[in-house]
Amino acid sequence: MDLHDLMRRLHVKNTSKLVLLVADGLGGLPLQAGGKTELETAHTPNLDALATGGVLGLSTPVLPGITPGSGPGHLGLFGYDPLQFQIGRGVLEALGIDFDLGSNDVAIRGNFCTLDAAGKISDRRAGRIASDIGTRLCGKLDQIKIPGVETFVRPVKEYRLVIVFRAVGLGGNVEDTDPQKTGVPPLDPVARDAASQKTAEIAKQFLKAAREVLKNDAPANFFTMRGIDKKPAIPTFEEIYGLRAGAIAVYPMYRGLARLVSMKVLDAGQTLDDQCSRLESAWNEFDFFFVHFKYTDSTGEDGNFAAKVEKIEQLDAAIPRITALGPDVLVVTGDHSTPSKLRSHSWHPVPVLLSADSCRTDACTSFGETQCLAGGLGQFQAKHLMSLAMAHAGRLEKFGA
Amino acid sequence: MDLHDLMRRLHVKNTSKLVLLVADGLGGLPLQAGGKTELETAHTPNLDALATGGVLGLSTPVLPGITPGSGPGHLGLFGYDPLQFQIGRGVLEALGIDFDLGSNDVAIRGNFCTLDAAGKISDRRAGRIASDIGTRLCGKLDQIKIPGVETFVRPVKEYRLVIVFRAVGLGGNVEDTDPQKTGVPPLDPVARDAASQKTAEIAKQFLKAAREVLKNDAPANFFTMRGIDKKPAIPTFEEIYGLRAGAIAVYPMYRGLARLVSMKVLDAGQTLDDQCSRLESAWNEFDFFFVHFKYTDSTGEDGNFAAKVEKIEQLDAAIPRITALGPDVLVVTGDHSTPSKLRSHSWHPVPVLLSADSCRTDACTSFGETQCLAGGLGQFQAKHLMSLAMAHAGRLEKFGA
Numbered sequence: 178m179d180l181h182d183l184m185r186r187l188h189v190k191n192t193s194k195l196v197l198l199v200a201d202g203l204g205g206l207p208l209q210a211g212g213k214t215e216l217e218t219a220h221t222p223n224l225d226a227l228a229t230g231g232v233l234g235l236s237t238p239v240l241p242g243i244t245p246g247s248g249p250g251h252l253g254l255f256g257y258d259p260l261q262f263q264i265g266r267g268v269l270e271a272l273g274i275d276f277d278l279g280s281n282d283v284a285i286r287g288n289f290c291t292l293d294a295a296g297k298i299s300d301r302r303a304g305r306i307a308s309d310i311g312t313r314l315c316g317k318l319d320q321i322k323i324p325g326v327e328t329f330v331r332p333v334k335e336y337r338l339v340i341v342f343r344a345v346g347l348g349g350n351v352e353d354t355d356p357q358k359t360g361v362p363p364l365d366p367v368a369r370d371a372a373s374q375k376t377a378e379i380a381k382q383f384l385k386a387a388r389e390v391l392k393n394d395a396p397a398n399f400f401t402m403r404g405i406d407k408k409p410a411i412p413t414f415e416e417i418y419g420l421r422a423g424a425i426a427v428y429p430m431y432r433g434l435a436r437l438v439s440m441k442v443l444d445a446g447q448t449l450d451d452q453c454s455r456l457e458s459a460w461n462e463f464d465f466f467f468v469h470f471k472y473t474d475s476t477g478e479d480g481n482f483a484a485k486v487e488k489i490e491q492l493d494a495a496i497p498r499i500t501a502l503g504p505d506v507l508v509v510t511g512d513h514s515t516p517s518k519l520r521s522h523s524w525h526p527v528p529v530l531l532s533a534d535s536c537r538t539d540a541c542t543s544f545g546e547t548q549c550l551a552g553g554l555g556q557f558q559a560k561h562l563m564s565l566a567m568a569h570a571g572r573l574e575k576f577g578a
Numbered sequence: 579m580d581l582h583d584l585m586r587r588l589h590v591k592n593t594s595k596l597v598l599l600v601a602d603g604l605g606g607l608p609l610q611a612g613g614k615t616e617l618e619t620a621h622t623p624n625l626d627a628l629a630t631g632g633v634l635g636l637s638t639p640v641l642p643g644i645t646p647g648s649g650p651g652h653l654g655l656f657g658y659d660p661l662q663f664q665i666g667r668g669v670l671e672a673l674g675i676d677f678d679l680g681s682n683d684v685a686i687r688g689n690f691c692t693l694d695a696a697g698k699i700s701d702r703r704a705g706r707i708a709s710d711i712g713t714r715l716c717g718k719l720d721q722i723k724i725p726g727v728e729t730f731v732r733p734v735k736e737y738r739l740v741i742v743f744r745a746v747g748l749g750g751n752v753e754d755t756d757p758q759k760t761g762v763p764p765l766d767p768v769a770r771d772a773a774s775q776k777t778a779e780i781a782k783q784f785l786k787a788a789r790e791v792l793k794n795d796a797p798a799n800f801f802t803m804r805g806i807d808k809k810p811a812i813p814t815f816e817e818i819y820g821l822r823a824g825a826i827a828v829y830p831m832y833r834g835l836a837r838l839v840s841m842k843v844l845d846a847g848q849t850l851d852d853q854c855s856r857l858e859s860a861w862n863e864f865d866f867f868f869v870h871f872k873y874t875d876s877t878g879e880d881g882n883f884a885a886k887v888e889k890i891e892q893l894d895a896a897i898p899r900i901t902a903l904g905p906d907v908l909v910v911t912g913d914h915s916t917p918s919k920l921r922s923h924s925w926h927p928v929p930v931l932l933s934a935d936s937c938r939t940d941a942c943t944s945f946g947e948t949q950c951l952a953g954g955l956g957q958f959q960a961k962h963l964m965s966l967a968m969a970h971a972g973r974l975e976k977f978g979a
Contacts, residue, residue, distance in 0.1 A: 178661050183644065230611045535919075537926045538611045539951060555927075555957040557642055564643030568925040575923050576640055577647035577660065578667035578805055 180256065180560065181417050183576070184567070188419040193505035193570040195420070195465045196456075199254060200492050201247070201431075202474030202515025204527045204546065208482060215473075215482055215517060216528060217545035219489035223496035224509060224530065224544040231507075231532035233541045234554025236562060238513050244524040250512030251434040255414060255467075256563030264437065265349065265406020271339045272436045273429025274331055278408045283347045283376050286404040287330075287338040288355060289314065289397035290363070298359050302336045303397040311335055314397055321386045326379050333429060338400060340383070348373030349407030351380060356401075363401050376405070413439035414465075418567060423459050425452045426469035435467055449491060453498040460502055468499075474522075477515030485517050506533045506570045508562065509544070526556055533569035581657065581961060582818050584977070585968070589820040594906035594971040596821070596866045597857075600655060601893050602648070602832075603875030603916025605928045605947060609883060616874075616883055616918060617929060618946035620890035624897035625910065625931065625945040632908075632933035634942045635955025637963060639914050645925045651913030652835045656815060656868075657964030665838065666750065666807020672740045673837045674830025675732055679809045684748045684777050687805040688731075688739040689756060690715065690798035691764070699760050703737045704798040712736055715798055722787045727780050734830060739801065741784070749774030750808030752781060757802075764802050777806070814840035815866075819968060824860050826853045827870035836868055850892060854899040861903055869900075875923075878916030886918050907934045907971045909963065910945070927957055934970035 178186075205215035238245040238253045239260065248269055249259030267284035278284055289303035289311060311332045318330040318338075327343040350373040354364045366380035380402060391398045414422050424435030424442045432442045441463070445455035452468055459466070470492055476485035499507065509532075514525040528549045539553035550556075554565065567573045579587075606615035639646040639654045640661065649670055650660030668685035679685055690704035690712060712733045719731040719739075728744040751774040755765045767781035781803060792799045815823045825836030825843045833843045842864070846856035853869055860867070871893055877886035900908065910933075915926040929950045940954035951957075955966065968974045 180641070183641070183661070187644070535607075535924075537607050537615075537917075537947060540948060551952070553927075553951055554642075555636070555951075561642040564641060565925075566643075568643035568645065573643065573645060573925070575645040575647050577650035577664060578670060 180258070180564070181412060184256070184417045184564065187573045187576060188567060189572055189574055190419050191571055193464070193572060194460070194502070195506040195566055195570050196468065196499060196504040196508070197254065197466065197566070198468045198470070198499065198507065198509045199251070200470045200473040200489065200509065200511050202477045202513060202522065203511025204514025204516070204523070204525050205477065205485065206516035206518045206525065208518055214546050215477070215485040216489055217547065219486045219493065221489060221493040221544055223493045225542060227496065227500070227507065227509070227532045228530055228544040228548065229542045230538065231530055232536040232539050232554055233544065233549045233552025234529045234531070235526035235546070235549045235552070235556045236510065236529050236559040237526050237556065238559045242524050244522050245513045246522065247430055247512060248434060251431065253559035254510065254512055254562055255438050256417065256560055257411065257438065258560050262409060262411055264409060266404025267339065268404070268406050268408050269430050269433045269437070270333055270337070270404070271341060272433030273431070274333055274339060276329070276331060276339060276341065278341070279343070280408065281343050281345055281347065283342045283349045283405060283407055285340040285342075285380070285402045287340050287400040287402055289336040289338065289400045291396040292399045296362050298356065298361060298363060300396060301355070301359060301401070306336050306397050308332065308335050310397065311338060314391065314394055317390050318387055321383060321390065323379055323382050323386070328383060336397065340402065342376060342379050342383075347376045347379070347407075349376065349405060351377050351405040353405070354384070354402040363399065366402060366405070380405070408437070411437060415439060418465070418563065419572070420465040421463045422465040422467065423463035424467045424469070425455050426467070427452070428469070428471050431469040431471070440467060449495045453495055456499065457502065473511065474515045477517045478520055480517050480520040482517040506531065506566050508566055510562070527559070529554060529562065531565060531569060535569050535571070581659070581965070582813060585657070585818045585965065588974045588977060589818075589968060590973055590975055591820050592972055594865070594973060595861070595903070596907040596967055596971050597869060597900060597905040597909070598655065598867065598967065599869045599871070599900065599908065599910045600652070601871045601874040601890065601910065601912050603878045603914060603923065604912025605915025605917070605924070605926050606878065606886065607917035607919045607926065609919055615947050616878070616886040617890055618948065620887045620894065622890060622894040622945055624894045626943060628897065628901070628908065628910070628933045629931055629945040629949065630943045631939060632931055633937040633940050633955055634945065634950045634953025635930040635932070636927035636947070636950045636953070636957045637911065637930050637960040638927050638957065639960045643925050645923050646914045647923065648831055648913060649835060652832065654960030655911065655913055655963055656839050657818065657961055658812065658839065659961050663810060663812055665810060667805025668740065669805070669807050669809050669838070670831050670834045671734055671738070671805070672742060673834030674832070675734055675740060677730070677732060677740060677742065679742070680744070681809065682744050682746055682748065684743045684750050684806060684808055686741040686743075686781075686803045688741050688801040688803055690737040690739065690801045692797040693800045697763050699757065699762060699764060701797060702756070702760060702802070707737050707798050709733065709736050711798065712739060715792065715795055718791050719788055722784060722791065724780055724783050724787070729784060737798065741803065743777065743780050743784075748777045748780070748808075750777065750806060752778050752806040754806070755785070755803040764800065767803060767806070781806075809838070812838060816840060819866070819964065820973070821866040822864045823866040823868065824864035825868045825870070826856050827868070828853070829870070829872050832870040832872070841868060850896045854896055857900065858903065874912065875916045878918045879921055881918050881921040883918040907932065907967050909967055911963070928960070930955055930963065932966060932970060936970050936972070
């Protein structure tokens with residue numbers, strides 16, 4: 178019996194409210210051995226109070242040593258084994274711009290780029306063109322017609338776009354055309370299996386037409402394709418857990434991830450305060466809320482320790498608005514670590530804080546990696562976090578007599 | 579290679595003695611954050627001495643967040659993955675009254691109930707009739723004859739009984755007839771698969787006859803059926819571990835669980851002192867003893883923190899009689915947590931104490947949840963406890979050259 182079948186069988190409904198507050202890339206590293214991490218450096222009186230009355234632990238997003246992307250990181254938090262459910266980046270991007278992706282669709286993440294006179298990439302992000310330019314160019318590309326397939330081109334943000342091919346029988350297993358460096362031409366789309374030959378052929382035709390369409394639009398005179406994939410069959414969050422789930426996320430990808438498991442994506446503004454307001458206004462409509470805070474990750478990726486500390490303090494300041502709502506279970510964690518020392522996602526276990534009346538408190542009195550290591554939840558795979566949250570909310574019946 | 583195959587391959591025999599002392603529902607919760615659990619509150623000088631010289635840890639009976647019933651809880655302790663070996667309640671009850679359940683038998687747990695004039699259940703436990711009344715009524719029901727099937731009816735205790743249908747080709751997948759509430763009639767038995775259609779039909783006929791037999795026996799004028807199931811194929815404890823195992827348990831279900839894995843069930847009296855005497859008298863006949871103490875669970879389910887503390891102190895007082903026998907490995911643990919705060923089984927990890935000359939001692943000096951969290955065994959799935967006990971008894975060869 179797999180974890181989802183177990184959840185399907187054991188879950189019950191009650192009036193409890195659960196909040197999963199994800200600070201993207203929350204886990205960190207000290208800059209020097211023996212020093213403090215970003216989370217430990219930050220002044221976080223509200224999180225520390227929750228830690229004192231709650232229980233801490235460390236989660237492993239995928240497996241020890243494995244650094245997750247945002248997709249696997251979030252799927253793990255939602256209780257989906259990231260090794261079992263693998264999601265292409267193109268699919269995430271499409272979901273994140275509210276594109277209604279169907280089962281015959283292949284989704285592709287595009288990056289506008291600059292080609293020099295020799296056809297080699299001189300800028301992989303086309304000088305980071307403004308969003309309105311990207312939008313206009315996507316409008317032109319959306320006019321391209323390829324026989325036997327419907328094509329859609331949509332802007333995401335700045336130099337990023339989504340391309341969708343829709344036809345029966347398209348495989349989603351095609352290599353990226355982005356060579357990941359400049360000074361070389363874009364790659365041709367290459368199918369990795371027979372079922373994706375037709376997709377690769379369509380992509381080739383589409384890229385040929387696009388080159389003509391964009392030829393006078395430097396710096397955005399071409400685009401590369403990445404994360405080509407189809408939407409996988411994935412059971413819904415509500416079917417597994419019996420939870421009506423609302424997602425409050427600013428960035429498209431995280432909305433896309435929530436939509437992938439059929440959470441309801443709620444519109445909110447751009448700030449954490451806006452997100453809290455949306456949480457308040459939606460409180461009675463849902464059982465479970467996924468609230469996503471991006472900036473702990475982006476500051477980590479920038480290698481800016483002090484800025485990440487500041488973002489964690491902003492997160493801490495939002496806690497009283499959340500606890501004022503009286504959630505039965507509040508989980509604060511990350512989808513992975515993004516130590517500013519490494520300027521990237523990492524494999525290090527992720528701090529977890531679970532606050533609920535039914536938790537077995539531990540000796541921890543502040544939220545940080547060192548205390549989490551001594552926390553009562555121990556170290557566990559992220560895919561079990563939802564079971565723990567459900568249990569603490571009284572939403573799981575006992576297993577067996 | 580699964581865990582059992584590994585044990586089969588690695589186990590060796592020697593003269594060591596192992597004792598698994600299970601305090602049912604041992605794990606608890608503090609009543610207030612920062613307070614002590616039942617186990618931490620109890621004065622347990624003997625257990626603390628064992629903790630000082632031994633090694634502690636926390637076990638997860640099934641998976642994080644999953645609350646086990648007694649069956650899965652004990653199977654885990656015996657080294658059987660509770661998700662792989664699922665046992666119906668009827669099977670447990672039948673095993674617990676020494677019914678010799680065979681492979682053609684479907685076992686059913688019955689509850690005498692009271693039907694009102696309209697045929698609706700007015701009391702799901704028939705006024706908790708005395709055991710002698712239950713026994714007499716079971717004698718009447720045992721006379722019922724259904725063509726093509728042998729039927730057996732046996733009393734368990736008070737309003738509880740066991741019904742067994744014996745015939746070739748009976749499936750065990752039939753819904754409960756207990757509607758779990760009063761004011762409605764009992765449900766009809768409904769097969770969940772084709773192989774169980776015949777079982778459901780027999781159950782219907784049997785219930786029809788039983789209604790006639792019991793019509794003048796109010797308050798016990800009918801009974802409901804629950805936990806309808808067949809005995810699963812389960813490897814024996816001796817075959818896996820090479821241990822001659824004796825079980826000393828007062829309550830039927832725990833004797834049933836021991837018998838399920840083919841332990842020898844030893845008669846003992848009703849008290850822990852009686853159980854210790856039986857342990858002493860059987861010491862030379864077995865390699866492994868499962869000793870079950872029920873009252874830590876029942877006081878927890880009553881929500882009686884002080885009474886659970888007292889029962890733990892009773893358990894502690896029995897330790898010297900056990901250690902006087904000189905077991906090579908003594909494990910003290912629970913099958914799950916039953917915090918009196920929650921008045922029910924729970925998912926919280928279970929304290930484990932392992933005492934053996936070969937253990938790597940940790941810094942723990944008393945037996946309690948907080949110290950267990952820092953214990954040398956860490957947090958582990960209960961199904962690995964038997965491997966640890968076997969290893970500490972010198973009964974496992976090394977794996978690989």
